[in-house]
Amino acid sequence: MKIIHSLMLITALASTSALANIQLTAKDGFTIKGEYFLSPSTSKGAVLMLHQCNYNQSMYNNIGKQLANNHIHALSIDFRGFGESKSVKYDVSKMSTLSTQQRRKAWQDMSAHWPSDVQIAYDFLRNKVGVQGKIGVIGASCGGSQAIELGMNNQIAAISFFSSAQNEKNIEKYTGSLSNTPTLIIAADEDGRTYTSAQTLFVEAKHSNSKFLAYKGKEHGYPLLDKDSNLTDAIVTWFSHQIN
Structure with a gap:
């Protein structure tokens, strides 16, 4: 098991609350913030939730609460540069003022840290x-590629791609290393790539518990949770069957 460089539970919102604010310290000292949905200490299942790049970790609030209610630890983090995980150097909201070349470089510099940041959350x-516990991961949109990278280097019991387009290189990684892992895939049929x-x-998924939830329409990621009031339950139920 990799060493956790630094992590600190900051604030429990209330003693009876299922939610706590956390901060994790990255290798370079940067602070990654997120929400930890508390489950009993005896629980041996967990899900790491990675948001899409036009949103932040709060998209998983309802899913996290339900996972905790099902005795599954759940953690959602803000990627470096998003939500509460911002600094003067890393702030996606300020990139629109940059030239195309500058914006591309700033994005590359920022996202290059994501795999190690996600590793610390794992x-x-x-x-x-x-060591014997089971951990699943869900990645929405850009979060899906981070889920693949995490799965390539760690023991993952279940993986979900939520409106997450993958290039050929990532599909090859999935096929070669993760296709035998239970996989939940969610996408709308007019959402292009x-x-x-x-x-x-x-097609590449080989595990018998893999599942594809297809929707009509163009919704991408979080809006599907509003479109289908049963989707949150479906996600939680599927992960519960894989890791509990």
């Missing part, structure tokens, strides 16, 4: 569930 959950790559991923 280590937080691994510390909660122990997101849907076509979702179809490819499902």
Whole structure:
């Protein structure tokens, strides 16, 4: 198990609350913030939730609460540069003022840290569930590629792609290393490359518990949770069956 560089539980909102604000310290000292949805200490299942790049970790609030209610530890983080994980150097909201070349470089510099930042979040959950515990990961849109990178280097019990388009390189990574992992794929049929790559991923998925939830329309990620009031329950139920 990799060493957690630094992590600190900051504030429990209330003693009876299922939600706590956390901050994790990255290798370079940067602070990654997120929400930890508390589950009993005896729980041996966990889910790491990675948001899409036009939103932040709060998109998983309802899913996190329901996972905790099902005795599953859940953690959602803000990627470096998003939500509460911002600094003078890393702030996606300020990139629109940059030239195309500057914006591209700023994005590359920022996102290059994401795999190691996500690893620290995984280590937080691994510390909660122990070596024998099971950890799943869900990645929405850009979060899906981070889920693949995490799965390539760690023991992942279940993986979900939520409106997450994958390029050929990532599909090859999934096929070669993760296709035997239970996989939940969610996409809308008019969501361009997101849907076509979702179809490819499902064809490559080999585990019998893998599932493809296809929707009519153009919704991408979080809006699907509003479109289908049963989707949150479906996601939570599926993960519960894989890791509990």
